[in-house]
Amino acid sequence: MANESPVTGSAETFLVDEAAQLAFGARLADCLQPGTLVALHGDLGAGKTTLVRGVLQGLGYRGRVRSPTFTLLEAYDTTKPRFCHLDLYRLADLEELELIGIRDYLDGDWSVWVEWPQRVPELLAQADADIHIDYSRGGRRVHIEARTASGALLLEYSA
Numbered sequence: 623m624a625n626e627s628p629v630t631g632s633a634e635t636f637l638v639d640e641a642a643q644l645a646f647g648a649r650l651a652d653c654l655q656p657g658t659l660v661a662l663h664g665d666l667g668a669g670k671t672t673l674v675r676g677v678l679q680g681l682g683y684r685g686r687v688r689s690p691t692f693t694l695l696e697a698y699d700t701t702k703p704r705f706c707h708l709d710l711y712r713l714a715d716l717e718e719l720e721l722i723g724i725r726d727y728l729d730g731d732w733s734v735w736v737e738w739p740q741r742v743p744e745l746l747a748q749a750d751a752d753i754h755i756d757y758s759r760g761g762r763r764v765h766i767e768a769r770t771a772s773g774a775l776l777l778e779y780s781a
């Protein structure tokens with residue numbers, strides 16, 4: 623890896639169906655550290671929310687996981703880490719993000735997973751890992767890029 627590159631590694635996997643997507647998310651939960659910010663990239667319907675559902679299952683959450691399409695933010699009182707799910711697709715302006723209390727979730731206790739992170743470049747810039755999800759052969763190709771040590775932990779569980 624080039625010394626200049628801030629990326630600490632990457633990994634790619636193919637997930638054949640929704641069950642595989644959920645199971646993959648659950649595996650990622652095993653190594654998820656408080657404070658880890660994950661940027662989720664992919665078209666509508668790519669499976670970003672499904673992956674988050676899997677992570678939450680892996681963290682032991684058994685309740686319903688709603689897409690934060692309209693609420694922008696859903697918080698889950700899981701332990702180690704607590705979990706925050708953002709969907710910025712419908713975000714109107716940065717002020718709205720402040721109003722939902724985004725700062726409280728960036729204090730290091732929470733792992734924050736963000737759909738449509740490019741809507742807020744300041745947030746995207748802070749990501750520990752980028753997860754790109756693309757349609758492929760009826761399933762999904764998932765590519766993880768780590769930017770920091772806590773992001774790189776996700777790679778170990780993604781092989």
Ligand code: ADP
Binds near residue numbers: 637638666670737761
């Ligand atoms: P997004 O949040 O990216 O808009 P969703 O997670 O809501 O997407 O999922 C969209 C659809 O894709 C769901 O119907 C889900 O069952 C399906 N899906 C998720 N992962 C896979 C996969 N690996 N292979 C096939 N279908 C999948």
Ligand code: MG
Binds near residue numbers: 672
């Ligand atoms: Mg979604």
